[in-house]
Amino acid sequence: MGKKYYIVSADALPEIFVKVAEAKRMLQVGEVRTVGEAAAAVGISRSAFYKYKDAVQPFQDMKAGQILTFYALLKDMPGVLSHYLSIFAGSGANILTINQSIPTNGCAGVTISAETSEMTEGLDEMIARISAVSGVLKFQILAG
Numbered sequence: 001m002g003k004k005y006y007i008v009s010a011d012a013l014p015e016i017f018v019k020v021a022e023a024k025r026m027l028q029v030g031e032v033r034t035v036g037e038a039a040a041a042v043g044i045s046r047s048a049f050y051k052y053k054d055a056v057q058p059f060q061d062m063k064a065g066q067i068l069t070f071y072a073l074l075k076d077m078p079g080v081l082s083h084y085l086s087i088f089a090g091s092g093a094n095i096l097t098i099n100q101s102i103p104t105n106g107c108a109g110v111t112i113s114a115e116t117s118e119m120t121e122g123l124d125e126m127i128a129r130i131s132a133v134s135g136v137l138k139f140q141i142l143a144g
Helices: 015-029 035-042 046-052 080-091 123-131
Strands: 067-075 094-100 107-115 136-143
Touching: 015 035, 015 046, 035 046, 067 080, 080 094, 080 107, 080 123, 123 136
Parallel strands: none
Antiparallel strands: 067 107, 067 136, 094 107
């Protein structure tokens, strides 16, 4: 069996993981030049950085070039699905499949698989925009 991955809120992680992620970010954007500088800046040892650097990856970085599957529960009202899909289009995500259940109790489940490597906005921003749409009752990432 291969590796298992979990999406966990940063505030639920042990502090060391958050610090390693920040050190990696600092190195990536050029705020620091060396691992030693990055480790010192976030208050961890170089050995701790090396121990966890391959295990800690921000979700935004993991999604690049991958296919993600999203699930939404939408109100059965004119325009809700169209507005929901327009946010995908505006983000640069390439929708590969759309499956919608027949509405029951005034709601319909919609599952979308999308290729995300060409997204022009961050996943967090897209999630926030979708969650704010009137008629989107639930929105989550199922797999990626």
